[in-house]
Amino acid sequence: MQNLAEQISNQLGEDRVLSGEAVSERATSYWNSEAMTAKAILLPRSTEEVSMMLRLCHAANQTVVTQGGLTGCVMGAEPASDDIVISLEKMNRIEEIDAVNGIAVVEAGTVLQQVQESVLDEELFFPLDLGARGSCTIGGNVATNAGGINVLRYGMMRNLVLGLEAVLVDGTVISSMNQMLKNNAGYDIKQLFIGTEGTLGIITRVVLRLFHKPASRQDALVAMQDFDGVVGFLAHVQKDLGGALSAFEIMWGDYFKAVTEPGGHRAPMDREYPFYVVLQAEGGDPDSDADRFESVLGDALEKELIVDAVLPKSDTESLAIWEIREDFENILQPEPVYLYDISLPIRHMPAYVDDVARNVFEHWPSGDLFTIGHVADGNLHFFVRPNEPGDLHGVSDECVYAPLASYSGSVSAEHGIGIEKIKWLSHSRNRAEIELMRSMKKSLDPRNLLNPGRVLGAG
Numbered sequence: 001m002q003n004l005a006e007q008i009s010n011q012l013g014e015d016r017v018l019s020g021e022a023v024s025e026r027a028t029s030y031w032n033s034e035a036m037t038a039k040a041i042l043l044p045r046s047t048e049e050v051s052m053m054l055r056l057c058h059a060a061n062q063t064v065v066t067q068g069g070l071t072g073c074v075m076g077a078e079p080a081s082d083d084i085v086i087s088l089e090k091m092n093r094i095e096e097i098d099a100v101n102g103i104a105v106v107e108a109g110t111v112l113q114q115v116q117e118s119v120l121d122e123e124l125f126f127p128l129d130l131g132a133r134g135s136c137t138i139g140g141n142v143a144t145n146a147g148g149i150n151v152l153r154y155g156m157m158r159n160l161v162l163g164l165e166a167v168l169v170d171g172t173v174i175s176s177m178n179q180m181l182k183n184n185a186g187y188d189i190k191q192l193f194i195g196t197e198g199t200l201g202i203i204t205r206v207v208l209r210l211f212h213k214p215a216s217r218q219d220a221l222v223a224m225q226d227f228d229g230v231v232g233f234l235a236h237v238q239k240d241l242g243g244a245l246s247a248f249e250i251m252w253g254d255y256f257k258a259v260t261e262p263g264g265h266r267a268p269m270d271r272e273y274p275f276y277v278v279l280q281a282e283g284g285d286p287d288s289d290a291d292r293f294e295s296v297l298g299d300a301l302e303k304e305l306i307v308d309a310v311l312p313k314s315d316t317e318s319l320a321i322w323e324i325r326e327d328f329e330n331i332l333q334p335e336p337v338y339l340y341d342i343s344l345p346i347r348h349m350p351a352y353v354d355d356v357a358r359n360v361f362e363h364w365p366s367g368d369l370f371t372i373g374h375v376a377d378g379n380l381h382f383f384v385r386p387n388e389p390g391d392l393h394g395v396s397d398e399c400v401y402a403p404l405a406s407y408s409g410s411v412s413a414e415h416g417i418g419i420e421k422i423k424w425l426s427h428s429r430n431r432a433e434i435e436l437m438r439s440m441k442k443s444l445d446p447r448n449l450l451n452p453g454r455v456l457g458a459g
């Protein structure tokens with residue numbers, strides 16, 4: 001009897017299936033360089049092909065893991081050796097950009113940066129933006145409800161999706177390609193697939209909401225002596241920039257210093273400040289916007305909310321300050337390094353970070369704790385680097401999550417639960433919420449074949 005991969009290869013063509021070395025020569029994910037293990041990788045070219053593949057897998061009781069750009073941070077797209085992978089990488093067409101209605105229709109495997117650049121050519125703007133823009137896909141962004149650096153002005157991915165098409169585990173196609181901002185005709189079906197990490201269906205096409213390209217953009221890197229300065233400066237720019245603020249990204253001094261070590265990024269200001277913020281404003285009038293931005297920063301210096309500021313004079317200089325925040329490659333060694341994605345009320349951040357630091361250094365006196373975040377969204381990322389070999393993930397998790405409960409925070413602000421955080425879901429969701437999630441999963445995928453075990457575990 002033919003196996004599934006052979007059946008699909010015979011029906012759709014050999015180029016739809018990778019097996020053997022073609023699987024193992026791929027890395028498991030951005031974060032895991034080990035060879036990928038899976039029975040096969042399927043490469044559909046259309047929704048109909050995804051449907052056909054899922055129908056066959058369903059009939060054979062075959063588990064399926066969906067992959068986009070493999071940049072997800074919680075192992076959600078990492079297959080086990082007996083899974084079949086469906087990768088959306090060949091479904092990467094931008095079908096339509098409609099400036100009048102402010103929408104783009106794209107296939108789910110389209111890379112985020114490709115969407116950003118294509119709509120810019122039409123003087124339009126797609127505001128989702130994150131460090132993985134060159135690799136992550138729209139389908140992955142929807143499945144994880146990605147956040148990133150522009151959430152404070154434009155919301156998370158959920159706010160940028162008008163409609164979508166998805167395929168259920170048995171191959172049923174749910175086409176809900178709404179293009180309107182308003183549509184309250186019954187349940188909003190797309191929400192079933194946004195942020196549910198591929199556990200309820202495979203997203204194949206998406207209608208995105210676009211905005212007009214801002215006429216001006218200003219960036220700055222500033223430094224503060226204490227966290228009160230960060231909070232005071234945030235309030236100052238939110239008020240005085242009149243709603244133009246689009247990004248406000250914090251770096252604790254330990255992070256800034258580490259990524260600007262020799263061999264890393266060039267530091268455009270003193271490396272010894274305790275806090276740094278990269279901020280961005282967007283507006284409609286390039287001349288007056290730049291003057292206003294400078295004067296708001298000048299006021300903040302006078303009021304001593306900030307102690308230093310660098311305003312880039314070119315796109316290259318802008319990029320250089322953003323790279324300090326977004327490119328953390330040189331702190332990822334020596335392994336292991338554990339990444340966290342916490343949200344909590346801003347006022348609790350300093351106390352919580354102190355609690356985590358105390359725990360980390362108690363366990364690993366020569367360890368490192370690097371802290372950054374989308375502070376205006378109440379979102380912090382930690383990199384815990386014990387500087388000791390071994391699997392220390394469980395201990396590290398305790399250091400970070402144990403103090404969180406007393407601040408009513410969440411174990412996942414934007415990365416999701418995947419496999420990595422299943423154990424911690426109940427720290428952020430109550431029993432009734434988890435039971436409802438289980439019953440939704442049971443009703444749509446009773447045999448737990450689609451992204452099995454993600455979010456809710458095996459049971």
Ligand SMILES: Cc1cc2nc3c(=O)[nH]c(=O)nc-3n(C[C@H](O)[C@H](O)[C@H](O)COP(=O)(O)OP(=O)(O)OC[C@H]3O[C@@H](n4cnc5c(N)ncnc54)[C@H](O)[C@@H]3O)c2cc1C
Pocket residue numbers: 030065066067068069070071072073075076077088108109129130131132135136137138139140141142143144145146147148149197198199201202203204326414415418451454
């Ligand atoms: C340098 C770097 C910076 C990052 N910064 C941010 C950030 O600021 N904010 C943020 O939110 N995240 C960030 N991330 C995490 C990551 O980029 C996002 O989670 C992204 O949305 C994942 O997209 P992907 O295409 O890589 O998905 P994958 O990693 O391939 O998959 C992620 C999950 O989505 C599922 N999935 C993928 N495609 C589909 C589909 N078509 N249908 C159904 N399910 C699907 C997978 O099964 C998996 O569970 C960052 C990652 C890196 C490496």
